[in-house]
Amino acid sequence: MKYKTNERLEEKILDSIPVGIVTYDVNGDITYVNKVAETMTGYGLSEIREFQKINHVLEGDRELFWKTLQSGQPFFGFESYCPSRDGKEIPVVTSIAPLLNERNEQIGTVATFIDNSEIDRLRCVEEHASLILDHITDGVITLDPSCVITGFNKGAEELLGMDASEVKYRKFEEVFPTERDIRDKIHETLTTGREFKDLKVQLVDREGTNKHFLITTRVLRNRNEQDLGVMLTYKDITLQEMLEAQMRQSEKLAVIGELAAGTAHEIRNPLTSVKGFIQLLDQKYPSESPEKAYFRIILSELDRVNEIIREFLLLSKPTEPNLRLIDINNVLEDVKTLMSSDALLHNINLEYHLSQAPIVCEVDVEQIKQVFINLIRNAFEAIGLNGRLAVSVRADNRQCEIRFTDNGPGIPTDTAAKLFEPFFTTKPEGTGLGLTVSYRIIQNHGGNILVDTREGEGATFRVILPLAMKS
Template identity: 30%
Template sequence: MIKEETQQAYAPEINEIHDISLALTNANDFLSSHFLDGTFTYAAPSCETLLGYTSAELHGKSIFSFCHPLDQDKLEQYFSSYQSGEILFRFRRKEGDYLWLESSSTRGPSQSELVLISRNVTQRVNREGKLKEHQRRDRLFLEHSKDTMGIITKNGVWTYINVQGKKLMGATSFDEIIGTSLYDYIDPQDYKLLKESLDSRNSSDFEISLIRKDNDSKRAEVQLIPTVFKNRDVSLIIIKDITEQRKTEDQLQVAEKLSVIGQMAAGIAHEIRNPLTAIKGFTQLLSEHPAEEAEDYAEIILDELARIESIVGDLLVLAKPQASNLSHVDLISLVNGVVNLLNPQATLSDAFIKIQTDTPELYLECEPDKIKQVLINLIQNSLEAMTKSGEILVDISKDCGHASIKVIDQGTGIPEDRLNKLGEPFYSTKEKGTGLGLMICQKIIKNHGGKIEFTSIVDEGTTVMITLPIKDNPFGHEEPAEFEDTL
């Protein structure tokens, strides 16, 4: 009876002690007490879950003997000076690996004791370490990049720029650029383009003219990548100086056009010589025959002169400088003009160029002379690949908002392992070719928002497919009279 009453009287305290023990065993925090020399005087049961040691195994041992060698001096100083606040150090578990403990201290019951409350922060420290490593790596990448890299606000204000950017802008220090606007360094004609790109908050690529601090102008390729930094909408900006590249490309386009004209010279001369011969002969007949037959001779002479005029007109399209502004052009008419221009050369090679299309008109927004340059180059390549008589088919079709132009020849074909290299400078399937022609063609088509693809079978022929975005006829079904002059 007395025993039962005693148990009932102490039951609340026993339950409370049990609850405390259970809490200490399963706590995330590890409670321990130590003499100032680091010796364990107490270790909470949670040490077994956290560290792998039982309380008995730690009792009487020094915490310094479990500390990582690189952290030991710091921990000993913490104990000896009895610093307040927190300390971060590595503790060796029973299995041999280390975990990071973040500990705070307080005075124990005895002034010679220190009570530590420690928490496992290994995951947090590792995350912070990875973050710092990524930040260090990113900074090294930014600082040593050959391109200008920086961060601008949604209004275009520089908040960061790398060393290459300082050089590109012609500044003597970063302070000259940070806080200024990108708009201060670009041609006013590009303001609208930059604003639209910044406002869209989408990744974008475009070209602008940069004005350096010394007023020197550079052509630059810009890439904007929207991101968030310190809770602010910003954009990572990458600027590549393409001034020399553009100059080289312009020179190559001029050289390629001259080369094309030179290659066509034999065919054009042959085609013009034929009507000239007829004109010369009938002119002589006019002086020898009665006047009543002059009308028939004159009609033939006029037809031959018209033929020469047509050929010369097509040549003038190539020679005449064209504005760089885009025009609305009927692709069917443009291709017809190119084919009429090259058919004389095809005749010399015992070949024929045929046009096939399922639409009467198909409009593009393009630079006509450059699209003609591409088509002339591709058709001439086909002619040169034709070792025997045959047909070159130019197929034009419309599909899902795009125009497709296929140049299909019956030439020798190109091995599959060489197809991927087409368009690389100084790589050509021709014995004396430079490969610059296809490179320029690919650049022109890319600038028009299109692409070029090559397929080929050896000894059967090659197909080159050009895909370009189409534009509805701005003039309706009736084309203005002056439109033909732009072709």
């Protein structure tokens, strides 16, 4: 069948609708192309006929084309690409249907295609936006004006322990039936436009862990200022909250510690005489007597008690720091020399990334060394054998940060909250004072110690120290 290129009304209609139309005969040869198809491809009718360029539209879907031809079965709305004269591939939505004559006999096929570029572009923008959203570690949830969840990024999945697929397109109150407070805030934002920033909330996640979040609500509007709903963000502050609580406790303990310091001091004196008498008694026994072993144990246990008291006194009554100006790089170098044989022994790769420029702080060198050694020793003890500890230092114009990053087992969240508490230890031989003393020393220097860790993912301890004032 051929359409004549005269001024027929049908042809005018076919040319005016924004759909590309191509017809094929039973051999697959093009018999008709409308104006829209010509404009879209950039090829003239004769060229298309001649080169069958438009045939490429069906290149990927040839099978469907022949199926339609053989079975008379139509296929609607599949996505495809149409080649154009300038070499671009135009995204199109194509349908193929049988072409029938007046006697309902199939005389070929008709393919229609709609330019899908705008939808394709919007889809790319949407994919791009959701990619960005998924890279944000905070939880982001979007809700339409009727409180139906329309977006749920990876951060939200991780923080709330839910899969986007199971919550999307469900009502917020159905997914979070107990979160009345948050629901009220969302409702207020939706109805009055009032936005909330950094509201503290507590949630119990699926594993039953109590989590602390800062939530923020924002009105979502499009370019035409139409309300699209609300964006809700969740920031996980569980670890900070725990650390703060533990710091407060450690302050309280410091007061108790000060009171106890006097007592500890008093214990040391009788302990010294007990030790003296034990040594005297020990000498009275011949070297082969079995009691000798008991004395050895008594004396080593007394040494341990003495050691605890020494650290305890250091903690409760920190000696006045003997401040002097020093390049922190040099302190780290000294500590490296001290610790490298230990690293070798445990087959730990001790990496140092010092700075070229001097980083001058006013510190008590011995105390700061003590802190660095405590942190390195803890990392070694956590790693055990065969691991990596990276020590790095960097500074801005106010302060410096020394990082100790190990690839040990990391610290579970509930343990992390107790790290700086006096006597908190998970080691059979530990006293649990290393970090408490270190924290106290750094605080006395006007700095801070922070820890970033996750169970199974190693730990990073960060020591922050103010730089010395330039005179």
